[in-house]
Amino acid sequence: METRIDEIGAGVYRLSxxxxxxxxxxxFTYNHFLFDGDEPLLFHCGKRKMFPLVSAAVARIMPxxxxxxxxxxxxxxxxCGSMNEWLAAAPAAQLAHGMVGCRVSVSDMADREPRVLSDGEVIDIGGKxxxxxxTPHVPHGWDAGVMFEETTGTLLCGDLFTRAGNGPAITESDIIEQSITSESQFHYTSLGPTTGSTVRKLAALKPKLLATMHGSSFSGDGATALNALGDHYDVLLHAALAGRKSA
Known part of the structure; x- marks a missing residue:
């Protein structure tokens, strides 16, 4: 395995x-996103066993x-499997995550105390x-959340829009159909009454770039894609409820 490096925006690097x-x-691709600035940020620490690969890629861009x-x-x-390896390699680095995630997992598992972020809180890294x-339970557990980089319009959406395969770093092609196929194959989303509305809430950000953890990042009308994905989860929920009533 090797890490592919692509600059997908100004000072935005996809490490795949x-x-x-x-x-x-x-x-399957495992994607990590590095943002340059006065205080650089890496989104997705990645698996512990992938740390040598990903850290070597970061080192090709910056110390x-x-x-x-x-x-x-x-x-x-x-x-976040390699979070402690990153903390050891970068002495000034600090983990940043939501309150629930920090309280139930990160504060205990991390070698340094994390920065606890409230909903809507902003970190300014200098230039970004x-x-x-x-986003509780979207896509998985109670601790879930996303980050939106305001200057580039990049939504770091994690497992949303998961797709298999090894496509280009960035695409302008429709990603909804493939995302629906992946959902039907892996059933990775915690489907509940607020799943669709939580995804559609992100559409209000009007992201220009959807930085996905698995699959090509999407450049284009992110709001339309998010609304379509949220609507699909509503369809799945209504079908599941109808199936329970008829059983």
Whole structure:
């Protein structure tokens, strides 16, 4: 395996590791996003065993010890498995996550105390501004959240829009159909009464770039894509409820 580096925006780097046997037959990408600034931020620490690959990629862009912020969407191996390796490699770095995630997992598992972010709180890294947004149970657990980089219009949407395969770093093609296919294959979303509305709430940000953890990032009308994905989850929920009533 190797880490592919692509600059997908001004000072925005996608660091992608493709694992052919992770989701056969197409394989799976694990994407990490590095934002340059006065206080650089890495979103998705990645798996612990991938740390040598991803940290070597960061080192090709900037010294690893320059990192100041480490973010991720929820507590899971591919999101934050290597967080302590990053904290050791970057002495000034601090994890930043939502209150629930910090209280139930991160504060205990991390070697340094994290920065606890409230819903809507902004981190200014010098040249870029990250707004943290709570998205409970979207896509997975109670601790889930996303970050929106306001200056580039980049939504760091984690597992939303998950797609298998190893496509280009960035695409302008429709990603909804493939995302729906992935959902039907992996059933990775915690489906509930607020799933659709939580996804549609993100559409109000009108993101220009959807930085996805698995699959190509999407450049274009992010609001339309998010509304369509939210509507699809409503359809799934209504079908599940109808199935329970008829059982």
């Amino acid at each position: 590791v493709f694992v052919p046997d992770a989701a056969p037959p197409a394989g 690893v010890e320059r990192l100041r912020w480490l973010g991720f969407g929820h507590f899971e191996a591919d999101e 501004r990250f707004r943290y947004i709570d």
